Amino acid sequence: MSSLATAPAAALQGLLRARELGIVLALAALVAYTAAGNPRFLSGQSIRDILLNTAILAVMAAGQAVVVITRNIDLSVGSVLAVSAFGVATLMSANPSLPIVVALLAGLAVGAACGLLNGVLVRYGRVPALVVTLGTLYIYRGVTYSWAGGQQVNADELPPHFLRFANDSILGVPWLVLIAVVVIGGVSLMMRNYRLGREMYAMGSSPQAAELAGIRVARNTIGAFLLSGALAGLAGVLFAARFGTVDAAAGTGYELNVVAAVVVGGVAVFGGSGTVWGAGLGALLLTVIGSALAVLDINQFWQQAIVGALIVLAIGADRLVAVRIAGSLRKRDSHV
Amino acid sequence: MTALLEVVDVTRSFGAVAAVQGVSFPLLAGEAHALVGENGAGKSTIVKMLAGVHRPDTGTLRVRGADVEFTGPADAKAAGIAVIYQEPMLFPDLSVAENIAMGNQPLTRLRQIDRRARHANAERLFGRLGVHLDPDRPARGLSIADQQIVEIAKALSSDARILVMDEPTAALTAVEVDRLFAVVRSLRDEGAAIMFISHRFEEVTALCQRVTILRDGRHVCTEEVAGLSVDDMIRRMVGRDLSALFPKQDVTPGDVVLEVDGLGRAGVFADVSFQVRAGEIVALAGLVGAGRSEVMQAVFGVDRYDTGAVRLFGRPLPPRSPRAAMTAGMALVPEDRRQQGLVMDLSIERNVTLPRARKLSRLGLLWGGRERREAGTWTRRLQTKLGRLSDSVGTLSGGNQQKVVLAKWLATSPKLLIVDEPTRGIDVGTKAEVHRLMSSLAADGLAIVMVSSELPEVLGMADRVVVLREGRVTAQLTRAEATEESVMYAAMGRPVTAP
Numbered sequence: 001m002s003s004l005a006t007a008p009a010a011a012l013q014g015l016l017r018a019r020e021l022g023i024v025l026a027l028a029a030l031v032a033y034t035a036a037g038n039p040r041f042l043s044g045q046s047i048r049d050i051l052l053n054t055a056i057l058a059v060m061a062a063g064q065a066v067v068v069i070t071r072n073i074d075l076s077v078g079s080v081l082a083v084s085a086f087g088v089a090t091l092m093s094a095n096p097s098l099p100i101v102v103a104l105l106a107g108l109a110v111g112a113a114c115g116l117l118n119g120v121l122v123r124y125g126r127v128p129a130l131v132v133t134l135g136t137l138y139i140y141r142g143v144t145y146s147w148a149g150g151q152q153v154n155a156d157e158l159p160p161h162f163l164r165f166a167n168d169s170i171l172g173v174p175w176l177v178l179i180a181v182v183v184i185g186g187v188s189l190m191m192r193n194y195r196l197g198r199e200m201y202a203m204g205s206s207p208q209a210a211e212l213a214g215i216r217v218a219r220n221t222i223g224a225f226l227l228s229g230a231l232a233g234l235a236g237v238l239f240a241a242r243f244g245t246v247d248a249a250a251g252t253g254y255e256l257n258v259v260a261a262v263v264v265g266g267v268a269v270f271g272g273s274g275t276v277w278g279a280g281l282g283a284l285l286l287t288v289i290g291s292a293l294a295v296l297d298i299n300q301f302w303q304q305a306i307v308g309a310l311i312v313l314a315i316g317a318d319r320l321v322a323v324r325i326a327g328s329l330r331k332r333d334s335h336v
Numbered sequence: 337m338t339a340l341l342e343v344v345d346v347t348r349s350f351g352a353v354a355a356v357q358g359v360s361f362p363l364l365a366g367e368a369h370a371l372v373g374e375n376g377a378g379k380s381t382i383v384k385m386l387a388g389v390h391r392p393d394t395g396t397l398r399v400r401g402a403d404v405e406f407t408g409p410a411d412a413k414a415a416g417i418a419v420i421y422q423e424p425m426l427f428p429d430l431s432v433a434e435n436i437a438m439g440n441q442p443l444t445r446l447r448q449i450d451r452r453a454r455h456a457n458a459e460r461l462f463g464r465l466g467v468h469l470d471p472d473r474p475a476r477g478l479s480i481a482d483q484q485i486v487e488i489a490k491a492l493s494s495d496a497r498i499l500v501m502d503e504p505t506a507a508l509t510a511v512e513v514d515r516l517f518a519v520v521r522s523l524r525d526e527g528a529a530i531m532f533i534s535h536r537f538e539e540v541t542a543l544c545q546r547v548t549i550l551r552d553g554r555h556v557c558t559e560e561v562a563g564l565s566v567d568d569m570i571r572r573m574v575g576r577d578l579s580a581l582f583p584k585q586d587v588t589p590g591d592v593v594l595e596v597d598g599l600g601r602a603g604v605f606a607d608v609s610f611q612v613r614a615g616e617i618v619a620l621a622g623l624v625g626a627g628r629s630e631v632m633q634a635v636f637g638v639d640r641y642d643t644g645a646v647r648l649f650g651r652p653l654p655p656r657s658p659r660a661a662m663t664a665g666m667a668l669v670p671e672d673r674r675q676q677g678l679v680m681d682l683s684i685e686r687n688v689t690l691p692r693a694r695k696l697s698r699l700g701l702l703w704g705g706r707e708r709r710e711a712g713t714w715t716r717r718l719q720t721k722l723g724r725l726s727d728s729v730g731t732l733s734g735g736n737q738q739k740v741v742l743a744k745w746l747a748t749s750p751k752l753l754i755v756d757e758p759t760r761g762i763d764v765g766t767k768a769e770v771h772r773l774m775s776s777l778a779a780d781g782l783a784i785v786m787v788s789s790e791l792p793e794v795l796g797m798a799d800r801v802v803v804l805r806e807g808r809v810t811a812q813l814t815r816a817e818a819t820e821e822s823v824m825y826a827a828m829g830r831p832v833t834a835p
Contacts, residue, residue: 193448193449194447194448194449195441195443195447195449198430198434198438198441198449199438201427201429201430202427202430202438204429205427205428205429205430206425206426206427206428208425209425209426209427210427211409212387212389212409212419212425213409213413213425213438213439214408214409214410214411214412214413214414214439215410215438215439216410268429272427272428272429272430273429
């Protein structure tokens with residue numbers, strides 16, 4: 001019996017692993033094909049650019065993955081990035097002597113406040129997250145526009161050490177990439193090995209059972225949105241440092257890229273399964289596609305269609321795997 | 337034996353409906369204690385209070401002699417009460433071991449989850465329960481019986497001493513029931529207290545030492561099972577005051593309108609046959625889950641059926657086509673009117689004329705005047721209390737909403753009306769009005785099929801009663817034969833004996 005019972009479980013784990021493996025393979029194939037067409041694609045500068053571009057998306061995807069795993073969604077992250085980027089840029093141009101750490105903390109705090117509001121509205125307003133965060137998407141954006149009043153912060157107004165931060169490396173690894181790796185690793189660990197993370201998976205898997213199991217659903221829901229907001233705020237600081245010029249339109253439309261990265265990275269849209277590092281891989285894949293199309297001299301307009309196709313493919317694969325597993329489990333493991 | 341749990345004089349109302357009134361009973365260590373009663377007797381409400389989902393309005397719960405107040409399911413769990421629902425509450429994406437440990441995960445020194453300990457714990461519990469389940473497989477795809485075993489393991493892992501099982505056997509096969517009972521008996525012998533809710537008396541007598549009987553939210557008695565016959569239990573469950581009878585005018589039945597012939601659907605109902613004549617009200621009675629609504633949904637064409645046939649005026653109806661059923665003169669008033677019967681945000685007149693929108697439209701458009709006239713006719717006839725016909729249906733009371741649903745279908749001038757729980761959730765006065773209305777419609781020659789869980793309603797309204805039990809017809813009783821006892825006997829699967 002036990003050998004029969006473990007077979008489908010092992011098969012399942014294999015498939016789950018294959019989910020992230022699939023992304024890695026797709027990445028490898030894409031990189032190989034592009035590099036064959038244009039060897040400069042693998043040059044140090046090109047790789048560095050790709051990683052820097054991935055970093056901001058990956059930080060936001062880590063937070064989004066947590067929210068999606070709890071069967072919610074956070075559409076306000078692009079606007080939160082803008083509030084944080086504009087706020088921190090204004091802060092740094094006014095106080096050029098402030099250290100980087102203060103900028104990072106300020107961005108985290110602004111983002112956390114926005115995320116807290118999202119979480120409280122979702123939980124206590126009893127409104128679906130899709131609606132709440134669609135609302136705050138416009139609210140946060142509107143606040144940034146009225147604050148900026150048509151002004152922008154230019155690179156020459158920002159202190160040099162702040163701008164250098166985006167390009168500096170430690171042991172050959174750019175700071176931005178290091179931050180993204182630490183965020184992905186930390187959040188992955190929390191979701192995988194800590195009680196809070198497992199409870200979040202449980203909430204997404206069955207909200208009703210989570211309530212009855214005595215899981216602190218309110219605290220965890222608010223926590224997920226707080227994390228997503230804080231990481232979007234952090235991404236705002238990275239954005240300001242990397243691009244130097246910040247106006248109120250910063251990060252417009254990013255929320256869809258972030259959700260796309262999460263879904264392509266194998267997080268189930270209805271919660272309960274998927275991994276944070278898978279979402280990170282999703283962010284990397286999307287960025288590589290963008291760069292590869294440019295290198296291969298394919299019309300950039302194709303990029304959106306390809307990303308769209310990937311999302312459909314990812315969701316299709318989810319359904320297929322779910323149906324197959326359910327079928328095989330039912331067949332092999334039913335006993336009395 | 338000591339009382340692990342005491343329910344002391346608890347009362348709980350939902351709106352105007354008193355679900356539980358002044359119920360008290362103790363639950364002893366080392367006993368399996370049955371809680372029985374008709375539909376709506378208050379069993380589920382008591383379960384939910386023990387689970388910490390509802391709080392009693394008055395009265396207290398005592399665990400090991402100390403008063404407790406549960407603010408949520410977590411409190412009930414902490415007090416050592418585990419509730420196993422008919423539909424187990426597992427997390428399908430998580431592994432079996434993690435499901436067992438959820439809320440109680442073993443941690444390493446770094447406060448990380450100790451996967452190895454979690455796995456070992458699950459293995460140990462399954463060993464103790466004498467079942468073979470792989471702790472690493474996901475809960476998705478487990479049979480209901482295995483899911484219940486996981487729930488029991490969960491209860492054991494949190495050291496629950498009080499196990500509340502709400503109709504755990506409803507979806508199990510006989511072999512699975514035996515395995516479950518073996519597990520429950522061993523827990524009971526180890527000193528746990530088991531509260532067992534079931535509609536099957538053979539299970540109550542097989543498993544339980546004592547039984548508490550509820551009727552209409554009130555406590556009837558708590559006694560040793562050994563001293564009670566099944567007949568005694570049924571009598572105490574139904575023995576209510578029969579003064580509130582409902583009027584049904586006597587009508588000489590006309591031609592056969594509906595013929596249901598050997599209808600069956602794998603796993604839901606089988607071999608269901610009955611006839612309804614013009615001017616007749618036929619009630620479909622039985623316990624919750626007996627398949628009454630499912631049969632009527634299949635007759636109307638909403639759900640599929642695998643075998644048998646449905647004939648209206650002798651002409652067979654195509655399966656799976658509500659549209660054909662409506663054209664042939666059938667109308668269905670569903671059980672859940674909020675979900676299935678009304679569009680809450682639309683106006684009253686729009687709701688009433690919805691099924692006839694095509695006939696009322698001119699040049700493909702609906703013009704207010706015809707809609708309003710038609711809606712006005714029917715709402716007046718049903719004495720619906722409303723402000724303006726243009727108000728949204730959501731603003732009406734439950735009883736008046738029910739009348740709008742009725743108006744909606746009566747406006748299609750049906751020959752056969754199917755009503756599912758026509759008076760659920762509406763007050764006594766409106767109830768009588770709905771009954772009067774159904775009676776007068778039948779007198780006008782309409783054939784009516786009524787699905788109802790309320791015995792007095794069934795007995796008062798029906799010319800004939802078709803009793804279902806677990807998807808099969810167990811009795812067809814005439815008005816003279818139908819009594820509380822005979823219907824309940826049939827619903828419980830006991831032979832009908834002369835009273």
